């Protein structure tokens with residue numbers, strides 16, 4: 529019987545599907561040292577972003593040769609040493625589209641929260657201060673949204689923002705064809721200088737590490753907001769804090785931190801920074817879609833192996 533280990537949770541219906549297909553499923557988080565042992569006993573491991581599948585874990589798996597498939601329920605693969613695993617015959621898969629809408633909706637929510645000073649309004653009212661006069665906000669309608677990276681999430685967000693009357697400009701490694709000409713390709717520097725909301729949607733790689741730093745924040749508008757629902761590490765967080773404290777930018781919304789689950793204090797406690805604990809993909813709908821896609825990936829993987837083995 530093929531054994532599946534799920535370490536960061538998975539939709540219950542999808543687990544049911546795997547059980548009904550005859551897989552032996554264990555759902556439990558193992559800290560690194562324990563995972564080094566556990567990984568030797570499983571054929572498949574299913575993770576989100578909390579579990580790290582680094583070379584040391586893969587090396588342990590190779591001692592028994594049982595691990596065949598690593599599935600990332602979600603998009604970012606920066607917690608898995610993909611090339612190392614694949615070079616050793618272990619397949620790695622993710623679910624690249626299933627959570628796009630959920631993350632795009634969170635970014636949209638963050639823009640409105642920033643525009644209308646919702647965090648400050650909450651904090652002051654909870655302290656008994658009726659700060660109505662100080663809380664005059666702005667509207668996102670008519671403002672410019674600058675997207676850095678134009679993959680599935682950014683495109684979903686671009687559509688929504690466009691429907692709400694925003695101008696959308698984007699930068700990516702390639703210029704995308706947009707027949708309706710709703711979204712305009714722009715240089716990175718141009719987006720930084722022009723946009724009222726800058727939101728990053730790239731993976732964390734050697735090229736994007738600290739892409740947002742002192743120099744970049746210095747060139748943003750004083751009224752602009754910065755949003756990161758992509759990955760910590762793309763942003764130099766100390767530089768972001770300084771830019772907000774010196775009024776170089778107006779504020780930020782951060783869902784992904786360099787050091788999770790213990791972000792730096794300065795960001796957590798700042799009245800102009802909205803913080804959430806990496807919940808972009810955490811909607812019921814997204815997790816259902818992710819679960820079903822994972823079940824499909826696992827079932828297809830083993831079906832193909834059987835078909836190939838029988839020489840069909």
Ligand SMILES: O=C(O)[C@H](O)COP(=O)(O)O
Pocket residue numbers: 576577578601602603604605627758806807808809810
């Ligand atoms: O890369 C992703 O899919 C998102 O960052 C969500 O990560 P999570 O599954 O750990 O919430």
